[in-house]
Amino acid sequence: MLTLRRFANPDVTRAFANIVWLGLERVTQIVVAIAISGVLARYFGPDVFGKWQYANTLLLVLAPITWVCGAEILVPTIVRRPPQELGTVLGSAFALRIGVSAAALLLTWAGIALGLADPLVGAMLAGLAVTLVFREPFVGVINAWLQSMTFSKPQLIASMATAIVKALLVFALARAAFAPASFGWLWALESAAIGAALVLYYRRKHGGTLGWQVDRALFRHFATSGTVFWIGLICMYLFLKLDRLMLERTISFADLGRYSAAQQLNENWITLALMLAQTIAPAFVYRVQQTAQLRRNLVRLFAMTAVLMIAGALVLDALAGFIIGRVFGPAYAGAAGIFRWAVWLSVPAGIEAIGNLVVLKYQAKFVLLAKWVLALAIAFAVNLVAIPRLGSYGALVGLAAGYVAAACVNFYYIRLKLAS
Template sequence: MLKVRGFANPDVARAFANIVWLGLERVTQIAVAIVISGVLARYFGPDVFGKWQYANTLLLVLAPLTWVCGAEILVPTIVARPPAQLGTVIGSAFALRLSVSALALVLTWAGIAAGATDPLVGAMLAGLAVTMLFREPFIGVINAWLQSMTFSRPQLLTSMVTAIAKAALVWLLVRAAAGPARFGWLWALESVAIGAVLLAYYRHRHGGRLGWHVDRGLFRHFATAGTVFWLGLICMYLFLKLDRLMLERAISFADLGRYSAAQQLNENWIALALMLAQTIAPAFVYRVQDVAQLRRNMWRLFGLTALLMLAGALVLDLLAGFIISHVFGPGYEEATSIFRWAVWLSVPAGIEAIGNLVVLKYQAKFVLLAKWLLALAVAFAVNLGAIARFGAYGALLGLAAGYLAAASVNFYYLRFRLRP
């Protein structure tokens, strides 16, 4: 068990320990994701792997629809209410998220049944979509309670264990020559397992009972509060997956599989920028009240992030052939060139992530929504012309243009909010 020594303030020690566990969980998830992608890419081949990646893209576009009453609303509410009202707060948020998630799942299955997707893509998505029913209602709500205590270790530890178990089950299904559609149900099983463990932990901490109740007023408040943030997150995730959504109409699933292989690795690399931002945000941004000091901190963070992303992108560019061949195997050679270009997207992505910290610090929800709406519109416009002319490389141009648009909004807001 990790213990933090040398901190006189127990709140600081608890926050530091939380950050350590968050880092361990993220590294584990990234490593497991790369291993699983490599195993499935070799087993499926480029064509089926492209369909698998497209099914995951559809899930990641649909999942934000269930993020109503996000942590930015639920966590402060839990902290502000007396402990006696915890069951009412949790119960009301759970009822809202469960109803929205169930509706999203039913609509997804209805779309699959109606033939809205390729049959194999639909069969894969049918299992993957079940995660929506457990991620936000069970895992998300209980995790918000844990965050309110700055004690996310139970959720993070459970996620690490189940991720490793999922990787083992993927390997077993590959050895058993299972059909591609069966793999999506492993993700559903993982979400059920995490939800069950966290639910049991919550009951254990509350004397063996949940004590959840629904308050109609609180239910309505949760349904409306944070709507702007919610819409902003939907636009952000749609922007991040727009390249694959538009490429599916322009290239074969085999080429989409190679593109997705490169982007899978690149997105895990970009996730490090987000980890960096989450780790340094409390000390260097959120807790700093002096505008001049915050402005100095931001420019230093921009410089540090740019240097780290540039150095990392350079190394990955040089090792692209080695990485692609060893992770994905034969049949994915064309992904090497795409990966070499894609890794440089980490520079604007990292800078955007740092700039976004000030937007979140001051809860500038309309800035967040406007930013991702602009990024989405710019990426869509660039993709329309660039994909037809350059194929997969055109989609990278769309992503680059979108990131630059988002970063520009951040810089404009920083100039306005942190002016001397």
């Protein structure tokens, strides 16, 4: 009867359905990303593919700048405020995000015009960077409203549909031998389409109008609240892409293309650890109030994650040559060795993701910031020594050192927090 009552609860049913859609969207994105990478890698060749991956790396380093007023601030604000103030909340958040995003785009274009990047990298980045003004201001704001209702289905369906269309367009443009710089605009088109779909959905749910207004006090609150989390996320993404940023200075773009091919597959594998953490977090960490029960849950989660990541790494290590050959082609055979070592990064990455749940549970923003600053600093120092000696493998050493440092901070915080 208890089980039946749980599933009869509309909140539980809605949350479960939301998790299913989230999982389906993530799997779709992973499959599409691998398929697109395979097409572009074969069409571009290692040298141009390396430039394409570097342009994407620069975009992913720039993107967190637009994450001001993150979901951890916006969603609770939507929930706490009465429904009649929704337009003011979303309007204030939109005004802040569109201003920051537009500034980030203009600065990116200015850097490209000044020749701060390789000409082809800059041409690719010019289109990719347009996503900055659609993702967070439009998609991010409306998605926060959907999250507040535990109903992300509209955004997830739009994301999956546009990802599949984008994959088809990438294949068509490659078959038609379009210039490499043209492909970046497909990502801009994708983000614009998702933003337009969500705006239309929101308007339909609110009588055909947005009704967004800007409140100065709320605008200032959004601009200042969550700043520590925001800076911490910027440091985290800079850490995750530091290997490619530093390798670009020491190896050829062709070698960078092979390294990036291996790492893109590996990052999709690591994403599974993050999906696992996000899925189990509410039931096993966030909602648990008893310290003893939380300790037991964490021990089990750490053990389960370690076993899963090690088992997966063993399989991927054994199949590395086959996987690289099938996805990217014979020109990327050198990426197989990198991939064999890279997949083992999933073990410390998965452990770190589980430990990070406790940091988020208690909203330990300064711990989050200190953790990623430390990981970034250690990875940078290790890369300075290891990359000149070991090349691409040295960058993997830097990533491993950073992940271990981040995990150690998590463990130290957990020990102190749960002991008190």
